[in-house]
Amino acid sequence: MTDWDDIAKRLADFGVVERDRKLATLTSFGVGGDARIVIEPFDKNSLADCIRIIWDENLPYYVIGKGTNLLVSDNGFDGIIVKIDGGIDKIEHLDGSLWHWESGASLKSAIEKCIESGFGGIEQLAGIPGSVGGATVMNASAYGVSFFDKVKSVEILSRENGIQKFSSNELEPTYRGIEIADGSIVISVDIALDRVSPELAREEIAKYLSLRAENQPIDKKSAGCIFKNPEGLYAGKLIEDAGLKGFKINDAMVSPVHSNFIVNNGKASATDIMKLIEIIRKKVFEKFSVELELEVKTLGFEL
Ligand SMILES: Cc1cc2nc3c(=O)[nH]c(=O)nc-3n(C[C@H](O)[C@H](O)[C@H](O)COP(=O)(O)OP(=O)(O)OC[C@H]3O[C@@H](n4cnc5c(N)ncnc54)[C@H](O)[C@@H]3O)c2cc1C
Known part of the structure; x- marks a missing residue:
């Protein structure tokens, strides 16, 4: 034991x-x-x-x-x-357009720090509330821009190979993922940014943050979009068209603001959320013959 x-x-x-x-x-x-x-x-x-x-x-x-x-x-x-958090959160200018971001930094603070020095180009992602490491593993994206549009290489620690640097291409970034062995740890990324005007870039960030505030339940506890968008479709639209907008199990609710968000209205349990996920999947499949795939990662469930 x-x-x-x-x-x-x-x-x-x-x-x-x-x-x-x-x-x-x-x-x-x-x-x-x-x-x-x-x-x-x-x-x-x-x-x-x-x-x-x-x-x-x-x-x-x-x-x-x-x-x-x-x-x-x-x-x-x-x-x-x-x-992976503070302590592993350095943001450093390498040379030319290249920056080194450690994985524990928040994505927003990394973007903002580079903008101070006149480097940017991914202002669309500043409202994503995760870390640089999370954005790497998920290939986070928003408003038509993906993290790997700019990431050049990733430093990864694994049991088999120790610390290794991979080019972006080697990691085969796709919609919400990269090829990375289970248990590997993203330590940092090198990212090539564009020259931007700090003032204009800050305005862009403000614009995208206010779009989020209008279209996402950012005042509620959630994990962002629950399901990946199926090819050519929007999960939120399918959920809404299945009549599930606002549907709830105890305090777990399909957000009335954005149907691909499940929000915790206060006292939801993980079991409530998982039950809601199963109902959404079942109803959407019955109505549209589409299988929704989870975007959120799960831990500790017997799936
Ligand atoms: C309100 C809200 C809005 C959101 N909007 C968006 C959006 O617009 N676009 C989008 O793509 N996502 C969005 N998300 C989802 C989420 O913020 C992103 O997926 C984010 O990139 C996750 O980062 P994280 O640090 O929180 O990762 P975590 O949730 O901590 O982890 C996510 C996965 O990454 C792995 N991971 C994290 N860090 C490391 C590391 N250093 N090494 C190895 N594995 C690691 C974990 O094991 C897990 O599998 C949103 C979430 C919320 C709550």
């Missing part, structure tokens, strides 16, 4: 460690039970040291950024959450 207290003690040399942390507090959905351990590594070297212990002991672990695309079960996660 795993001695979690002992593991927590050993990991504490490499980051801020908490035992039995409620994952509802680390996800934008505000649901999810406890993880045995949450560690937020101090820096890139500490991350390598702590993950080495986890690998050597063959312990279950899951990497998270800001937890804005994640649905964690009410039973939580019987393992270690490695949270």
